[in-house]
Amino acid sequence: MKAIKHIGLVIFLIGLATFTALPLLGTFNLNEADFNTIIKGQNIKSEVFINTIKSDIIGQDFSGMQTLSPKISKAIENANEAHTKNKEWDKKIYTKSSDMAAMIGKKSANGFIPNNKGLMWFLTFGLGIIGALMFILPNVILLGKKGIKNDGIYHESATNRGWIGWMVFIFLVSFYLVLYFASEYATNWTLLVDPISEALSGNPAGHWFVYGFMYCTVMTVMAVRMYIKYRHNIYQVFRTTSVLFFQIVFAFLIPEIMVRLQMPYYDFKNAFPLDYDFFFQWNLKDLINNGGIGIFILVWGIVLTLIVVPVMVYFFGKRWYCSWVCGCGGLAETLGDPYRQHSDKSLFAWKVERYLIHAVLVFVLFMTGMTLYSFFTDSSMILGIKTSTVQSIYSLVIGSIFAGVIGTGFYPIFGNRVWCRFGCPLAAYLGFVQRFKSRFRITTNGGQCISCGNCSTYCEQGIDVRAYAQKGENIVRSSCIGCGICSAVCPRGVLKLENGPEKGRINPTEILLGNDVDLMDLVNQK
Amino acid sequence: MEHIVIIGNGISGVTLARHIRKLSNKRITIVSAETDFFFSRTALMYVYMGHMKFEHTQPYENRFWKKNRIDLKKGYVKTIDTTSKTLHFAEGNTLQYDKLVIATGSKPNKFGWPGQDLEGVMGMYHKQDLDNLEKQAPNKDVCKRAVIVGGGLIGIELAEMLNSRSIPVTFLVRESSFWNGVLPEGESEMINRHIKNHHIDLRLSTNLKEIKADENGKVKSVIIEETGEELECNVVGLTAGVTPNIDFIKDSDIETGRGVKVNRFLETNITDVYAIGDCAEQHEAIGNRRPIEAVWYTGRMMGETLAQTICGNRIEYKPGHWFNSAKFLDIEYQTYGWVFGKKGRPDYEQHFHWKHDKEDICITVAYHKDTKEFLGINTFGIRMRHEIFDRWLTEKRNIDYVMSYLKDANFDPEFYKAYESDILTQYNLEFNTNLTAHKKSWKRIFSKV
């Protein structure tokens, strides 16, 4: 069994290494016809740029994106410089150089990789999946009888911020940086999943398709790990199945199929304000222009945020979204599960959390207010601030850096819910409802707590669960996403997530159940 | 300002200090020789097993103490002079008190076995024991086998700890079945099987004769009393119960027996000196309780109570219905009210026992054979609601009532398979009754008596 695990690990690492090397491999040779399509598609009028590309790039072999990409960005830069000088504003190129390089890369890739997409897929994704499963599946036997499986978490480098943890951190952060800021380097990855993308939407894959596909793959494989680890806890099994379903069907398949049906790309479960660009002009216009289905999506998006979300939170707590449906939550609960213990439980962290998450909420509402104002009044500025500037700042700082690079990249260091805890504006909104108007709570079982601290240690949201449990007090916290792990790891059966009457939900106590009843009355009734 | 000095920073001392602070402005000092800050002894095992770091066992952040004006003093109290109200420390310094609370907890029993003080022989009580175990048994190469002597709750925890690092364990238990002084047979047998399923070499009805040393004075092997068999091992864990940790008091005027003798107000024979927690011994046992109750919850309750007395509202220690919980490897155990094992079972107490046919899940309900009054319940692998059982005990419900409303008491996580109907079916069969199960009702659960 151990041997299978080790072989699995090696196979996985080969897959991972191939995947990691791909951005720097491959050959590119752009032909004129393809370039003309790009010029047309992007509506490029700059002859300076066109000429540079024609003389420097077309017909030439480039090996590795690192040789091609700098030339393209240089060409854009020079062209824009010239046009600015001559005040030829309409000729300036606004396409980001990494997008341009990605487009050119995709059209011009040739050689082994694009000609052997299936094989390359196998050598990366295939080996990764097989290796990971070989590493994970033997645990069915190796982990022994069902029960809590946290042995050695703080002894192992991977889960105790050791060197493996830091390597994972570097990998994840670099991966996100490529996705968000240097997508041309993802060109080879897109080639591997082209056949899948074409089968679904009919289009070749872009880097976001790679991300979506990878997201689903990683979640599925790590869900297998969850099933094995928490097989004694049916709540975890159901919850994992649910997030997996919503990710694969709602976030991945349906939007791609909608594209094939000439409908707008839309994830029906992604609620504003997490879906922060829902009200952006381009999206509204796109939806309105799409007729029936567009209007339906528009109405659904609004109903989802204003009615479905709060009503469901009232009945079930924010867990129904955050740990049963949401994609960010889904990744956190699968890929992120080995790192859940790293969330900071200090009062200081709690304070930072409240400032930060509410600031993001205010930010997104402010931005959306501006956006809608601009949309309805057709003005691009409000009080001297450009709406689009605010939007790009949000997209960059919150949407990409906070939610992606930090949110996922920092899993091995700060725990798996950094974004959900400190940043997600939807979580902040759900949190208000959960705290002030909901039937959900984690009931503390009378006086049974022994203050061991397992619950707090494994709360990914950094809630000091023990602080409540050892006082006999229910846990009613806006940030609790109802993952149920505190309840799962409690060795004394103290915690139960449940929905019940609002009355008595919050029950501060000083004297715990089990002591003198008169004393309890005396102290607790005050 | 009155100065309250508490010796011992365990759950009892710390609960007391917190409550005194809530009720008053008195000066509070907690003295301990063990660690700088309060930690949860019950969680020591999880540190060795790698579930937590030691800092996670500390229920309060380090700055909590200053913020609440609770002074912490590290030092070992060697003697107490009750006439001058002075503590003398091993380090040579002294401390004056106005009121003194002894909350020094327990220490592992040692029954005078030859070799019991060798290197590699240890209890599992203090932080130092954990450090020592980490040193003596870091892995299965350094510690090729460990022998645990004494089949109680700490013994099985120590077995689980060593097991988590794949160190072979031989577990010597004096009783004929695990913890059968407390557990009824069915349950005790289930735990025996569970222990063996974890590849722990459980030896029932087996006593330790002596521990042998190698040439360096380290443990080499143990000899078994009954068979004379010699078992090679590198670590011996002594977990045959605990006794109050009060040797340093024996020479003072404070009355002691096995523990520090206290009355129902937790006062000792000396004015302004009190004792709580594991080290306190009641002159007369309260109800079915033992005179010394070495459990977490009672330490906490004594702390909650004594704070009132010290702050001017003199009240008796009057614990409510008994409850407790533990975990035997993977099996969670909870108990409410009284369910006795074979030993010490009152003759009016009878049991209804249900066990799942495959899983390690079972319950035992104790009732009065004449009145059918519900006396208590043991549950294994099913979590139950403390509040509900506490209420049923207060209301003196009969067993029929308990069986038909059992769903109200279930505390398992959502979606878990529920066994109340199976349990009731068997009950109806055995007792020739025709009870129907009542659906879980929030209204009942939250109705206060």
Ligand SMILES: Cc1cc2nc3c(=O)[nH]c(=O)nc-3n(C[C@H](O)[C@H](O)[C@H](O)COP(=O)(O)OP(=O)(O)OC[C@H]3O[C@@H](n4cnc5c(N)ncnc54)[C@H](O)[C@@H]3O)c2cc1C
């Ligand atoms: C491994 C383990 C697991 C346990 N699990 C459970 C459980 O699951 N459930 C349960 O109910 N109970 C459990 N217990 C029992 C429970 O931990 C004890 O009942 C409880 O900790 C006692 O608290 P206390 O405040 O009385 O004393 P302690 O926690 O023992 O604290 C006393 C402190 O006083 C210090 N001290 C003693 N003498 C002196 C001196 N002369 N000078 C200075 N300092 C001194 C000691 O070093 C110690 O730090 C467990 C115990 C152990 C060891």
Ligand code: SF4
């Ligand atoms: S409190 Fe419990 S259920 Fe809530 S987020 Fe933390 S671990 Fe999950």
Ligand code: SF4
């Ligand atoms: S895990 Fe359970 S027993 Fe431990 S501190 Fe949390 S609630 Fe208390």
